[in-house]
Amino acid sequence: MTAISVREYDRGRKAEMETIRRIVDAGRMSASAMNKQPWFFIVINEAGKLKEVADLTQTGKHIAGASFAVAVVTDPSNRYHEIDAARAVQNMVIEAWDLGLGNSWVGNMDREKIKQVLKVPPNLHLLTVLPFGYPTRKYKGRKSRKPFSETVFLGAYGSPFP
Amino acid sequence: MTAISVREYDRGRKAEMETIRRIVDAGRMSASAMNKQPWFFIVINEAGKLKEVADLTQTGKHIAGASFAVAVVTDPSNRYHEIDAARAVQNMVIEAWDLGLGNSWVGNMDREKIKQVLKVPPNLHLLTVLPFGYPTRKYKGRKSRKPFSETVFLGAYGSPFP
Numbered sequence: 001m002t003a004i005s006v007r008e009y010d011r012g013r014k015a016e017m018e019t020i021r022r023i024v025d026a027g028r029m030s031a032s033a034m035n036k037q038p039w040f041f042i043v044i045n046e047a048g049k050l051k052e053v054a055d056l057t058q059t060g061k062h063i064a065g066a067s068f069a070v071a072v073v074t075d076p077s078n079r080y081h082e083i084d085a086a087r088a089v090q091n092m093v094i095e096a097w098d099l100g101l102g103n104s105w106v107g108n109m110d111r112e113k114i115k116q117v118l119k120v121p122p123n124l125h126l127l128t129v130l131p132f133g134y135p136t137r138k139y140k141g142r143k144s145r146k147p148f149s150e151t152v153f154l155g156a157y158g159s160p161f162p
Numbered sequence: 163m164t165a166i167s168v169r170e171y172d173r174g175r176k177a178e179m180e181t182i183r184r185i186v187d188a189g190r191m192s193a194s195a196m197n198k199q200p201w202f203f204i205v206i207n208e209a210g211k212l213k214e215v216a217d218l219t220q221t222g223k224h225i226a227g228a229s230f231a232v233a234v235v236t237d238p239s240n241r242y243h244e245i246d247a248a249r250a251v252q253n254m255v256i257e258a259w260d261l262g263l264g265n266s267w268v269g270n271m272d273r274e275k276i277k278q279v280l281k282v283p284p285n286l287h288l289l290t291v292l293p294f295g296y297p298t299r300k301y302k303g304r305k306s307r308k309p310f311s312e313t314v315f316l317g318a319y320g321s322p323f324p
Contacts, residue, residue, distance in 0.1 A: 021314075025310065028310060030252075031255075035306070040313055040315065043317070044317065090249045094252075094256055107242070119320060145199060151190045151199070151202055152204075153204045154207070155207075155208060156281040
């Protein structure tokens with residue numbers, strides 16, 4: 001189970017199209033409220049376009065160095081579009097990790113400009129752009145998290161889990 | 163990668179506490195925006211309480227037959243609380259599946275009454291109650307999804323992925 005954001009990618013190693021397909025397919029096959037699947041996935045694997053998108057983000061400059069990125073587009077007419085798409089994202093992240101690729105969730109960006117670059121219809125929402133790539137180093141540790149005892153309860157809020 | 167909602171559970175087989183711990187810990191260790199972890203997980207494993215919660219839902223009557231359930235509580239003062247918690251849910255779902263347990267996402271419920279049952283502070287949000295249990299049958303097929311070609315594009319919205 002990956003709990004790590006990876007922002008440095010091996011620029012010499014590009015993912016095969018079959019690898020990319022497996023990752024986005026894990027997103028496509030995700031469960032969603034009433035099986036509505038309120039999502040689209042746009043794969044970006046061309047260096048110039050990765051750079052163009054990276055430059056339109058505040059926290060995603062590393063997209064430029066990714067092997068590929070997936071723009072996750074949702075349909076806001078569905079009440080659960082963001083929640084459902086987040087579930088699909090996590091499926092893609094875990095599938096990618098299984099295949100040896102790291103990623104990070106990029107949230108701060110000029111959504112309207114990126115939507116223009118990717119020709120996304122105006123009525124759809126750009127949730128995130130997810131860069132993927134082979135890590136340049138081993139990730140052994142886990143990021144710090146709040147203690148189990150402050151996060152998990154048994155039976156009622158505040159009751160300790162034994 | 164599970165893509166299946168499981169609503170029928172083996173009532174004769176309860177999950178060990180260590181199994182439950184591993185599942186909620188997969189949620190606890192999830193990535194979140196700025197590592198804010200805007201979530202709490204309340205484990206419900208007492209039969210009477212499972213029934214009580216089940217009766218307060220419209221689409222979660224099967225919670226009563228679960229081995230245990232996890233109420234996912236979020237902090238709405240965090241802008242990304244629902245998205246981040248959905249990522250944590252998916253981590254729990256996949257960890258559970260690895261351990262042989264199925265689950266389903268329950269969304270329609272009387273949130274305020276369930277919050278009272280679980281003693282959740284009024285300022286927090288109940289995102290979902292997730293029942294988990296050992297399936298009563300093999301799940302071989304995958305649920306129907308929109309075709310790959312209508313969901314995944316390359317380079318721009320509408321451009322075919324080869």
